[in-house]
Amino acid sequence: MSQSLSHSRSPGPDSPSPPGTPDTSCDHIAHLKSLILLCAPRKSGRELAELRAKLSASVDDEGRVVQHLKHRLIDVENEASNPNKRSRRSRNHRTEGIEEQTVELTATELETRARQTGRKFVILCGLWLCLADDDYDAFFKADPDDEYDAELRFNSDDDIRQGQLREVLDILPDDLMPFRKRTWLAQAFKDGMNSQRSHTRTRLRKDVHHIVPEGIPAARVATQQSRIQHFRSLIGWDEEKNRYSIWNVPFLHGNESATLDFDEVFRHPVLLKIFACIIRGSASADGVMRGTSRLPRANVMQRIHHIEYTMPGAIVDSAIWAIWLFSGDEDFLPTGDFTAINYRDRHDEYLDKILEGLRRQQKWARDLFVFWDSHLFPSTNGSHYGGGVQQDHEEDRGEIEDATDAMLNMPTVSDAEDEDEVD
Template identity: 45%
Template sequence: MSQSNSSQSPSPRSTPDLDADYGAQMKDLLLSISPEMSVQQLGETRQKILALVSDHDETVTGLKRRLVDVENEANNPSKRTRRSRNHRTEGMEEPAGDFTPEELESAGPGRKMVILCALWLAVGEGGDTVSAPPGGSKDENDERQGQLRELDNIMPVELRPFMKRGWFAQALADGMKSQLANTAYRLRKDGLANLVDGLKVPKPARRHNASPRRCHQPGHIRTALDYFKRRIGWIDDTGKYSFFNIPFLHANETSKLDYNQLFRHPLLLKIWSCIIRGIVAPTHVMKKKAVHPRASTMQRIFNIQYTTPGAIAASAVWVVWMFSADETFADTGDVTDINYYERFNLYLEKILEGLGHRQLWAWELFQYWDEHLFPELNGSHSGGGAVNRDDDQREELCRRRV
């Protein structure tokens, strides 16, 4: 499910005073600190400062990358050559209007696809690390058609005629790869502390004659790893990871599939809030409080106003990977051999099936997510809120893909 594009071609070239804006925001935060503040208030301010620094670093990194791309293009005579009616350059494609592949990536259709719709594409040629393995089954063809419709829905109108161009596909893939890498780093590095805050992890029994230092030895680490392995569905009898009997997918952490609890674990909601709002947001999401940093966020960039089926399915996949032994995020785990691509499709299919058949658990699931992530919008129509068009679009998606 995608949220329709309401902006949204790339803005004209300009040179924003990023340092001035960053400095002003940092100054405001520092001046807000006072001895009268509580420990909690100081902690929240500290997190805001860290988030601001992180977002600024990401912006600077992106600008440096863009500068390198522009310099490389400027130094490549073949790319500076203009095509005319009487002299066409073989093997080159005309970008869409004033757009370059780099500007298309910054416009974000690839990033938006990952955040709202799907972690991988079922379209495109084999060998692309973002695309699914090529195949010809009916289910795979249906998946491709569904994703093409989602791409068309999130795409700026000016770019839709160019969706079959080679440079377009590459820019889309680059945007998806960039978002996947950014999310993986955020979940396991910058945002980890806020994501796991409040998560209960059992400690190994300590013998009366054991030194405190031993509690941090390999035995303790193995206990924690074994605990998390089971939290994400490991079954000793089969030697495999379950798809649905996963405590970290259920609000009550049951190890048996319960549709009334499925996809409601706080970790899933925290993960998506971290993706769309930054590393501070997870600390407030279960309090039904939306925190919007002053820095630019994915929610602001893409005008995200409600939960999508793809967002829930992706968050379920992210939580499994986050606590797995896999070092890098890919369609198949490099250590566990978990098939994350298959897992995402299965979760998405289950959600869409529930919506398409108007099953109560599925409609209440979106009410639950919207109430926590978008409390200022009064949830969604399916949950008794005020935003009717969200559910109309969900129903349209079900008619297309179920």
């Protein structure tokens, strides 16, 4: 049918009748389905219009099922009236959700779900997968390693992959699990990731006036030269060392500290506004710091993906987006095209510290999530990662300072491209 992708890369699940046969088996639905089947691409526009009219006239009360069938009919119409254009994928089936299991999942819909999961991964977990040879297929064909140790997650690429694989499996919908190792799933997931990055990149730059800190004219972000001129030091440019610092970044700190401060890092309004933009649209960014950012009526990412609390990857993603947004980089690539910042490695570095802080139950890490949740999800009861609000004891503060010192004084190696951050 309409979804016949000319690309060989999307064969769809092998089975012609995927699991989840429709249980809405009334004659009404069967009739509609027969109408759909009549819509061969050779039908004339008029015939299609008649069929569509019949469809519209006979449906009022079958909700999602009908909507779904209409979508497919529209697909067929489009295909029939424009035989020369590229084959198109089905429209997104927006009403899907975890609780909805009554609609038959066709190959196209499974593919759509996989693509959506790829989008979700970019929003909540990470911007890129750590792949060997850019091979998504191999990534998805791998099995979770029983020996994997979360504490060593960032020791090697293999460990990073294992960590990411677990994140993927965490958010992969149940009905996709049987197809986890299929090539089409890897391809669709990749499509989703790429698409989400591209859209976010374009939309953040377009809507940047919602994001720039108060008092800064949005025009300063408009051109590459202007961004370099006005924001280079704010995103960590070190004039003396002639490099971009990884941690001494004012735009990461709530108080714009130019040196690393774990009690302030990842708290800059820009980060929270960016996350608000991504999950509920640019207009919602305005009230974030006043706690008045509300969920808009539209079907935003927060609704689609049931996002109810802040996740570590979301904070890190926002940090990366923030640095890129005010940088001289034009495209959003793993390594900046102007700054040469390695965003992918930096993402891992930031995530490492947050996860480590959580694992050690350090106060700064927990408070960080309380901070984010209180601004972005004020109505949510307590913080998932923050473990609820904690009292501010002197000993806690002393302990965290000790831990921070200890972390900073750990030995470093200097054979990497990036010099050591801390001397």
